[in-house]
Amino acid sequence: MNGYGGKILRVNLTSGLIKTEPLDPRFAREWIGGRGFAARLLYDEVKRGANPLGEENKVIIASGPLSGVFVPAGAKVAFAAKSPATGGYGESNMGGHFSPEMKYAGYDVIIIEGTAPQPSYLFIEDDRVEIRSAQKYWGKGCLTSEKMLKSDLREEFQILTIGPAGENLVRFACISHDFGRQAGRTGMGTVFGSKKLKAIAIKGTEAIPVANVKEATRLGKEMFKQIFDNPALKQWQDYGTPGVVNWANEIEAFPTRNFQMEYFEHHKNLSGQLMRDRIVTSDKACFGCPMSCGKYSHTRKTSKYKYNVWVEGPEYETIALCGGNCALPNIEDVAYANWVCDELGIDTISSGAVIAFAMECFEKGIITEKDAGRKIRFGDVDSFAYLAKKIAYQKGIGKILARGTRDASKVFGPEAEKLAMQIKGLEISGYSFRNALAMALAYGTCDVGAHHNRAWAITYDIEVGRQKSEGKAAKVIFLQHVRPMFDMLGTCRLQWVELGFELENYPKILEAVTGFKYSLEELLKFSEKVWNLTRMFWAREIKGFGQTYDWPPQRFFKVPPGKEKIFLTREIYDQLLQEYYKLRGWNKNGIPTRKKLRELNLEFTMGDLPHKKIKLEIQVVGYIKELFPGERFPLELENPLTIREILKRLKVKEELVGLVTVNGEPGNKDHVPSDGDKIMFMAFAAGG
Numbered sequence: 001m002n003g004y005g006g007k008i009l010r011v012n013l014t015s016g017l018i019k020t021e022p023l024d025p026r027f028a029r030e031w032i033g034g035r036g037f038a039a040r041l042l043y044d045e046v047k048r049g050a051n052p053l054g055e056e057n058k059v060i061i062a063s064g065p066l067s068g069v070f071v072p073a074g075a076k077v078a079f080a081a082k083s084p085a086t087g088g089y090g091e092s093n094m095g096g097h098f099s100p101e102m103k104y105a106g107y108d109v110i111i112i113e114g115t116a117p118q119p120s121y122l123f124i125e126d127d128r129v130e131i132r133s134a135q136k137y138w139g140k141g142c143l144t145s146e147k148m149l150k151s152d153l154r155e156e157f158q159i160l161t162i163g164p165a166g167e168n169l170v171r172f173a174c175i176s177h178d179f180g181r182q183a184g185r186t187g188m189g190t191v192f193g194s195k196k197l198k199a200i201a202i203k204g205t206e207a208i209p210v211a212n213v214k215e216a217t218r219l220g221k222e223m224f225k226q227i228f229d230n231p232a233l234k235q236w237q238d239y240g241t242p243g244v245v246n247w248a249n250e251i252e253a254f255p256t257r258n259f260q261m262e263y264f265e266h267h268k269n270l271s272g273q274l275m276r277d278r279i280v281t282s283d284k285a286c287f288g289c290p291m292s293c294g295k296y297s298h299t300r301k302t303s304k305y306k307y308n309v310w311v312e313g314p315e316y317e318t319i320a321l322c323g324g325n326c327a328l329p330n331i332e333d334v335a336y337a338n339w340v341c342d343e344l345g346i347d348t349i350s351s352g353a354v355i356a357f358a359m360e361c362f363e364k365g366i367i368t369e370k371d372a373g374r375k376i377r378f379g380d381v382d383s384f385a386y387l388a389k390k391i392a393y394q395k396g397i398g399k400i401l402a403r404g405t406r407d408a409s410k411v412f413g414p415e416a417e418k419l420a421m422q423i424k425g426l427e428i429s430g431y432s433f434r435n436a437l438a439m440a441l442a443y444g445t446c447d448v449g450a451h452h453n454r455a456w457a458i459t460y461d462i463e464v465g466r467q468k469s470e471g472k473a474a475k476v477i478f479l480q481h482v483r484p485m486f487d488m489l490g491t492c493r494l495q496w497v498e499l500g501f502e503l504e505n506y507p508k509i510l511e512a513v514t515g516f517k518y519s520l521e522e523l524l525k526f527s528e529k530v531w532n533l534t535r536m537f538w539a540r541e542i543k544g545f546g547q548t549y550d551w552p553p554q555r556f557f558k559v560p561p562g563k564e565k566i567f568l569t570r571e572i573y574d575q576l577l578q579e580y581y582k583l584r585g586w587n588k589n590g591i592p593t594r595k596k597l598r599e600l601n602l603e604f605t606m607g608d609l610p611h612k613k614i615k616l617e618i619q620v621v622g623y624i625k626e627l628f629p630g631e632r633f634p635l636e637l638e639n640p641l642t643i644r645e646i647l648k649r650l651k652v653k654e655e656l657v658g659l660v661t662v663n664g665e666p667g668n669k670d671h672v673p674s675d676g677d678k679i680m681f682m683a684f685a686a687g688g
């Protein structure tokens, strides 16, 4: 199948059963790959109410059609599972080299089911797939175990690992790869740990078939040329994401001391420029990416706290959350904090947020020295490392903090709850948004909890005026549709975000690679479908899910110290939210309407809409054995059903019914009627 590995690998860790299934071309055409495959398979395969840490949860690992082919940065892979961090839709995206390797081994998707009886890892070399003992690696850090696996297998194996935090079920544990790339958010490493899956090692040797090699090569070359000719490339290669640290402070959006402030007085000591001079030893790139935004660093300190480590990073989000948010005053300490998190296997964003939360609780006397086991202070890297280790091993106060800010704050009481900087249970990432209305909405409505990269809207706030509301709901929706497109294709979005790459490149190259023809509008419509599907996942899994889950913490509606005023008020935010729901075709509580679900061919999710009785009017025309001719009667359903299911409920043989109309329009038997619909069943031989 052009552009695809062509197979789904299914591994059941409980039974040890391993099988492959062919990738259905119709499924591929409709869900494209990566995030699209992951969202649909998770919805279908994980049953409602599954325990995120139970055997019934699954991890879906999905590559995309542009991954591993001659396209810049075709390196991204999606991981999805029901999130132990939020209880809702969990997903994280990762670069590096794993995604292409999956395709070379012939797999577009790996589905991990069940729970292994003992620590295990998955070995994949093309068609050879084995569940092997991971006893030797269990307990080891992510970076250490990756090194051990590479030396035990071969260097060219691409490895995923978890660290002690994943093994110990810390809710924000990550999956690590390539000594510094992570699927960090929503606790995907925790789900690996709950399955006793320490690692996956993969090596593939197959070629990926391409529909039109000549055209794909021409377009690929053109795209690479566009990158190399771009004057902004050099700046990006030199500084990567840390290049925006100074800017984020200038615009006052830099998380500082648990988001109490938005400007960090030591930010110049954390800038990309300073980092390059002081600690960077080399650049590092994902598969096929000329931008090489990864920075490999050596950080060393011999006085006070001793450390001497090599780490990929820190990148911007780590600098924001572990740096400004925990007030670490220099890049060496932030790089060390980064290494601690990477080796333990905890997401640097959530870790920075949870530790900053604990530091503020300590500052305010909510957590005492006795509770914490020592003083835990902003600006102190030793406090950071101490808490990170307590969390990873679930020791002392770490046992509470390992639940994430939302659930930990409930243990510490109402005053602590005000300090939990999270939305939907996911800690807020690296941009404060008191004076950035589009960014506030983007965080609030994000499909995995508060994560910047699903719609990085702050530049739009700056461009059109931060306090303005007009047009922002529409812009956030547009960004929320562009981003999944990249995640479905299996490519990095940064070429578009940072170098202004034309979006029109993508349908063209996708057609050359897969032979599937899409317009850009069509691709964005698929993104909308994925966005609505994940919203339905939340509505299905969380009783009472609705607009309150889209609200930022109260802190963001309050003027921070040193500022005279802010623009974000509860009233403005709620107005924006309602405008957003309306534009999305959702109801006032933020739930997709039946009309929207039907428009997107998501009828199969309708049964998961919040419970409401559906009243229908049935009319019978002609002779249908089980019903009276001409009969009209009301029918009340507890849950939405298809016409076929309704006939079954009425004990009517389906083959006796010829025509079906819904409100006078011809319908088919897979149609799901809505409340108030008038349904007419007409016998095959009406009047006979």
Ligand code: SF4
Pocket: 073, 075, 095, 096, 284, 285, 286, 287, 289, 290, 291, 292, 293, 294, 492, 493, 494, 495
């Ligand atoms: S821009 Fe950075 S994250 Fe994106 S593919 Fe390139 S190296 Fe990886």
